[in-house]
Amino acid sequence: MIVPVGTLDDAPLSAALRELSLSLKLAEARRVAQLLGRDPTDTELTLFDAMWSEHCSYKSSRAVLKRFLPTEAGNVILGPGEDAGIVELAEIDGVRWALVLGHESHNHPSQVMPVEGAATGIGGIVRDIYCMGAEVIATLDPLRFGDPAGSNGERSLEIAREVMEGIALYGNALGIPNLGGDVVFDACFDDNCLVNVVALGLVRADHIVRSRVPEQARREPYDFILVGKATDWSGMGGAAFASADLDLAAAQENKGSVQVADPFLKRVLALANAAMLELARRNDAPIGFKDLGAGGIACVSSELAAAGEVGIELDLSLANLAEPALPSRVAACSETQERFGLAVPARITDQLLRLYNQTYDLPGISEGAGARRVGRILVPSAGEVPRYRMVRGGEVVVDAPIHTIVDGIRYERDSRDGTPARSPTPLRTQGRDLGEDLVALLASPHLCSRRALFQHYDSEVQGRTVLRPGEADAGVLAPLPGAAVGVAVSCDGNPRIARVDPYLGGACAVIEAARNVACVGGVPAAITDCLNYGNPEVPEVFHTFVAGVRGIGDACRGLGRMDAPGEPLPVVSGNVSFYNQSAHGAAIDPSPIVCCVGIVPDIARCRSLTLKAAGDGLYRLGAFAPQLGGSLYARWIEASWVGDVPPPDYAAIRAEIATVLDALRDRLAVAVHDVSEGGTLAALAEMALGPESRGRLGAHVDLAPFAGTAGAGAAAFGEAGAFLVEVQAAGTAAFERLAAQHGAQCAHLGEVVAQPQLHVDGLGGPPLRVPLARLAQARERTMPRLLARGVLA
């Protein structure tokens, strides 16, 4: 069907676009006609609608990302641009192994249909990893929900429960260990939850597959194969949905935009894909492999071909459609889950189809599923422009120079600083019982135990898990069991900091993720980010985005690679999610979320964060700072955003990380925990309690020297980044030497003691003495209540 874009006035064009459920702007629709030199078909308009959505085109963000983020370093095998990034892991017995990193958001779908939204969020990102030729070895979920005690509290908790259910449903069934992530509750997410997901893959460097038609296609005929679930209506318009304000009324209509997950089929597909990759290698057949996400068949085929600088021709009538009458625009662009696109030499097509359809019996696994040859690669002759052609039987539904489809569009967005002015008043802690404040913080939704949540996730399937969620600041896997090498991974992002200071919100996310990885002996190797912001067309919002990206970039350069001086910590992949705000106009607080992966040279260095032995020394690596801006203490206890966020000092942080890594290597450190939300006292309490709050060893520390300079509140609860380190009694002198060698600021706080209590001197007034039993009870009681149906905290 031709849409007469060229001759329609604004009102009828607008109506025509609405009729097709497209979110293209009028000018964009006319630009399509201009590019094609004629009126477009409805399928072409739908295709451009997906390709030009913010979700696919990064039209608002690309220039900013390119400008600020360092993406190159010696350990990067593949930077941003394809489905996922790849970094070096280790060489073992002559084989080079690499890690694949991807980060995705599924915010709007999860707000509308939390179970399906969260499940398909995992489904989407793991496909990105699989299609690099990798095995998926972990996922993590950074989650942001509304305030449980707020006006929308019941709904927020319902969403939290259902998101958790969706993650468990999909991840557990697919057999991928969940290594954690984090959970934040805040009123700014009342109408717009954030469900991000990180996936980690493992691949031999010589088995990496690219998402493009290989060079070999110029020397022999290549086919385009579609594999997986039968294409249906589901997820129609998903890309546009992710790129618009989340208006709740419209959200109900948008339920059709949320895809339907099928982890059962995906599990068999993963087995079949692995066999397919082996078959291709055995036949010396270079292939292109890409998953279907937003924009469906049209997007995957055009991007595969364009990346290989060739054309492609598809016939939709050859595809497995759930219903034969599916309109072409739906068949071409729907976001049906569990599908992959392949460009393979025609000589292996039959073998490959047999593998999927008979050996792994996809049609028997899921009705209508299977692998079909639906097109072929068109190699342009010299001087000819590669074309994208899609037909259905005799009818041409898309015909365009391929670059017009994939080049996308760019917008220069305006940016204006609208960060709220900071109150200069310092927080007053005189007369407060800081011990009671600690108990209250541990019982708050922010610091309470996440155990009730993690126990719904399988964190040990695949038999590689060394440290589970909650046992330490980062999850750790032995990716190649039998070899000593480990992978540490942590996700972080503190919206309170980002609200007070959007630039430091980005920087601190990188720093905290890197610190967490170092806590278990991991050398930070790379990061992947997910940038969750409001409407980029609002200059004040766009400003926070630019500031956050700048912060991430500066932190990556400031920290750098510990094992390659002068090189930045590279950003190898990421995702941008805009329009996170309700139709009422309230944007979420800026939420840059960063995942850092670290390489652990020997998993024997990985220790849990729990205190190990009475008599051991307790040290703090990192300067105290008087600022409480953006801290949980200020927000939770005082309901205030007071003041500045403590600024990071990259040289100091590098020195602290180097000290921790060496102290773990030399077996001086036996437990390490980073100081973040809740400050030094919360960190100390967490070390004493351990992952299940069963810890029996206490601590006796003196904070007087710091309370004197930073103030009692900041000494106890300030969030200036640091490490708390338990050092073997016999190793304290060696540890202090190590810190001095690296130039790290190192303070001896006190000792681990046999009495099960936190004993803190020097905060003014009588010493704090808080029994561990009390802290344990406070910390364990909240999450089960939050997750229990119909019960509010």
Added chain:
Amino acid sequence: MTRVRIGVLQFPGLNCETETLRALGWAGVDGELVRWNEPATRLATYAGYVIPGGFSYQDRVRAGAIAAKSPLMDELARQAERGKPVLGLCNGAQILVEAGLAPATAAGHVDAALARNNIAGWEGYHARWVFVRAPTGARCFFTEGLAEPLPMPVAHGEGRFLFGDPAVDREIERRGLRALVYCTPDGEEAAAFPDNPNGSTHALAGLAGLDGQVLAFMPHPERAARLWHVPEDLPGPWGERRRRAASDFAALSADGPGMRLLRAFARLGARGGS
């Protein structure tokens, strides 16, 4: 010397094949995958069988119910009756129970079920480390001598052994088919959560079948196959062993608690069954 070959059944939706094969290798036998649509006759060549964990056929109807009806399982039953050892782990255990191979008080009779976890009024999937041991009087070939508490993880939604008929209860007791029970870190049989993680009848974690050559076991020994698998903060002697090995990769690479069971299975396979 050729190694003993073990058939590892792969039904669609299972997802613990890889680590199960790896752990069998550590136990000194060679596991080989047998895909769901391969000819069942292939099974006859193996010395023993493992059905790994996962979600076969998406847990449709009941966990394990569909796989239990497959031609592979008919052949497996024939091989088991000839005395070859069969170990079902998690979903594999559910499949064995649904197939009537455990407890198998009468041939082909399904007289047990694995019901939804019941944890203090709450139902559903639950993952945690637990302790198991063989109770006195157990006559399962896999679990002889496993009297000390062994820690390993459970991760399932339907792990509560149930018997409809009290006669079956008595028969299980009489024949010593109660192979492994959940216990406290000190070894006391665990009736209640959290040491009994799902409310299982008689604290059952592993139910034997036939003459003791079949074991339907809900926990995951393959995830406790190395000392480094054991959580550092776990109470009891295994936790202590884990803490002593910290900082030493060679020590951490020693057998974990799950290998006690897997090695017993491998030995049984090597002897050609009972």
